[in-house]
Amino acid sequence: MLPDRLSRVITLLSRLPGVGEKTAQRYALHFVTRGDELASELGRELLALTDSIRTCDRCGNLAEHQALGPTICRICRDSRRDQNLLCVVAKVQDLLAIERSSVMRGQYFVLGQLLSPLEGAGPESLPLERLRQRIQELGAREIIIATPSSVEGEATALYLAQELASAQLTVSRIASGIPHGGDLEYTDQITLGRAIAGRRMLDEPR
Numbered sequence: 001m002l003p004d005r006l007s008r009v010i011t012l013l014s015r016l017p018g019v020g021e022k023t024a025q026r027y028a029l030h031f032v033t034r035g036d037e038l039a040s041e042l043g044r045e046l047l048a049l050t051d052s053i054r055t056c057d058r059c060g061n062l063a064e065h066q067a068l069g070p071t072i073c074r075i076c077r078d079s080r081r082d083q084n085l086l087c088v089v090a091k092v093q094d095l096l097a098i099e100r101s102s103v104m105r106g107q108y109f110v111l112g113q114l115l116s117p118l119e120g121a122g123p124e125s126l127p128l129e130r131l132r133q134r135i136q137e138l139g140a141r142e143i144i145i146a147t148p149s150s151v152e153g154e155a156t157a158l159y160l161a162q163e164l165a166s167a168q169l170t171v172s173r174i175a176s177g178i179p180h181g182g183d184l185e186y187t188d189q190i191t192l193g194r195a196i197a198g199r200r201m202l203d204e205p206r
Contacts, residue, residue: 006028006029006032009028009031010024010025010028011024012024013027013028051065052064052065053065054071055071055110056071056072056073056075056076057070057071057072058070058072058073058076058134058137059073059075059076059107059108059109059110059134060092060108060109060110060111060112060127061073061075061076061092061095061108061110062092075099075107075108076107081105081106081107082105082106082107083106083107083138083139083140084106084138084139084140084141084142085104085105085106085107085140085141085142085144086106086107086108086109086134086135086138086140086142086143086144087104087106087107087108087109087143087144087146087196088108088109088111088131088143088144088145088146088147088160089108089109089110089111089146089147089184090110090111090112090113090114090147090148090153090156090184091110091111091112091113091185092110093183093184093185094146094147094148094183094184094185095108095110096185097184097185097186097187097189097192098146098184098192098196100189100192101189101192101193101196102189102193103192103193103196103197104144104196106140106142106144107134107138107140109130109131109134111126111127111131111147111156112127113125113126114147114148114150114152114153114155114156115152115155115156115159116152123159126156126159126160128160128163131160131164132164135164135169140169141168141169141170142169142170142171142172143160143164143169143170143171143172144172144173144174144196144199145157145160145161145171145172145173145174146174146184146195146196148183148184157173161173170201171201172199172201173199173201174195174196174198174199175195175196175197175198175199
């Protein structure tokens, strides 16, 4: 029914998170019928995206690539943020979700993944040494572990709490209110804000 190239674009768009075949078809038809300028601009930006965006050398957030010197994200460059408070998240999407809550005014560290023995991700898969180095660089005093309340997220939180146990560090966990198994990325701002504000120490009973 459709030209091969258009069908290919629809197939590619449908691979995006949250985009089904009907939505992908609607986007593709819009580009073809009404969006010459938009399609051209989007194409140029997508081509430049992989060259211009890198992970922050300090925290793992996304940042503009710097040809000279380290690549540092806006949050790490913000001297107004609390250097004593470090929030550890699983992925960049979680960092963005917490930022939207406007409650966390410290720094971040992105793990990149969670413990998942079934998928072959053991303790050696976590960037623990980089995390320790980041804590030392900041002189952080409290670590908030903001991993999802899934089996993998809880296991990762407990492991990090054990590894980071120190007289100089307070290790806390975001409070309840986040649905079990739910992603922080899809949690509303009010619930997420309350979870950060009501964090508990990991050695406290539930």
